[in-house]
Amino acid sequence: MTDTQDALDMGFVQSQFPGLASNWVFFDNAGGSQIVGGVVDKISEFLIHRNVQIGGSYAVSQAAAEGLMLGRVAAQTLVNAARPEEIVFGPSTTQLMRTLAASMRRQFQPGDEIIVSHADHESNIGPWKELEEFGIVIKNWPLDQASMTMRLEDLEPLMTDRTKLVCVHHASNILGWINPIRDFADFVHARGARLCVDAVAYAPHRAIDVQAMDADYYVFSLYKCYGPHMAIMYGKYDLLGELDGQYHWFYGKDKIPGKLEPGNPNYELAYSTTAVVEYLVALGTRLGATGSNREKLEAAFDGITAQENLLADRLLSWLSARNDCHIVGRGFEGAQRVPTIAFRFDGMDSGAIAGAMDAYGIAIRFGDFHSRRLVEDLNESHDSGVLRVSMVHYNTLAQVDKLTAALAEVVSTQALAS
Numbered sequence: 001m002t003d004t005q006d007a008l009d010m011g012f013v014q015s016q017f018p019g020l021a022s023n024w025v026f027f028d029n030a031g032g033s034q035i036v037g038g039v040v041d042k043i044s045e046f047l048i049h050r051n052v053q054i055g056g057s058y059a060v061s062q063a064a065a066e067g068l069m070l071g072r073v074a075a076q077t078l079v080n081a082a083r084p085e086e087i088v089f090g091p092s093t094t095q096l097m098r099t100l101a102a103s104m105r106r107q108f109q110p111g112d113e114i115i116v117s118h119a120d121h122e123s124n125i126g127p128w129k130e131l132e133e134f135g136i137v138i139k140n141w142p143l144d145q146a147s148m149t150m151r152l153e154d155l156e157p158l159m160t161d162r163t164k165l166v167c168v169h170h171a172s173n174i175l176g177w178i179n180p181i182r183d184f185a186d187f188v189h190a191r192g193a194r195l196c197v198d199a200v201a202y203a204p205h206r207a208i209d210v211q212a213m214d215a216d217y218y219v220f221s222l223y224k225c226y227g228p229h230m231a232i233m234y235g236k237y238d239l240l241g242e243l244d245g246q247y248h249w250f251y252g253k254d255k256i257p258g259k260l261e262p263g264n265p266n267y268e269l270a271y272s273t274t275a276v277v278e279y280l281v282a283l284g285t286r287l288g289a290t291g292s293n294r295e296k297l298e299a300a301f302d303g304i305t306a307q308e309n310l311l312a313d314r315l316l317s318w319l320s321a322r323n324d325c326h327i328v329g330r331g332f333e334g335a336q337r338v339p340t341i342a343f344r345f346d347g348m349d350s351g352a353i354a355g356a357m358d359a360y361g362i363a364i365r366f367g368d369f370h371s372r373r374l375v376e377d378l379n380e381s382h383d384s385g386v387l388r389v390s391m392v393h394y395n396t397l398a399q400v401d402k403l404t405a406a407l408a409e410v411v412s413t414q415a416l417a418s
Contacts, residue, residue: 079234
């Protein structure tokens, strides 16, 4: 009998996510995770009891301002920023990257260089490439396809004294591989440039410590990290101060972070960030952690990693044992991988397989996942792209077994029909 012993108390974990009461098995979490129930409660609380504009002298306006600041403090805890003003809220990672690029544009001179990676999601490529019209030179840091990793030896020859910024992902939303961001930061900083990290595919899976990583800018979407449809950008305070504002002219450079949140952030969603952190703290407490909320959050992510390693190992082992499919990326190597797994079955259309899984109540996805340059570079764009199963800690080993049994039936049926 297949072992189905999960690493976490799944009764507690799954009870915190109301959407899991449906009959669907959600294996499309890299596109958007289920939301913690406490987040919904916080949104409702704000809209009922704090729903006015900040900046007023009256009590409800003061409560609204308090709610926004509590959201920033929660996000500060989530990423271990030095101060809450280093947190910028926005509607998505894509939009925050565009805000950052627009805010940095006047720091660059024609001939200055920005290095991006075609292994990234387009959010961390397109906004920078648009600066080419101002004479900025955009270079590509290539993925080493032999090892399926980003290597500093491939970055080094690209860097010159005109290199101002290097942009890279913390984890790939296709390959699932985790990059050593502190090593990258040290390398880039030693050469006088700054580092911008897309952390969307990493943030749901590991504790973030921007100070330990020494990232200059670090961006991810909270709606893929158990929260509402919004995103967070961390920036070092002094660097945020150098950015041009995107708000009204009278929001000077010293208005940090408000100058980067035109029209103000969504108050109720920002406030609900508190519930994401509260859930992680509660999970860490159940795992035996004591001390500060940050310490409990880190313990929670230790438990999350243990659960997700079981899930990734189970699925990757099944895929590797088959002779009719290949994994896009590397296999299971513990902490170096998140449970976002792309693969394809030989000679079959990925879209047809994903569609057939609907009948089993299992949600997976196919395509290029807005990492089109990577999928094309890997010659994987044919036959509707790759299949992707993206798991998080509320998934179970039993669900993985249900997935693989269904995949076996679907592939067998489609192979017989072809």
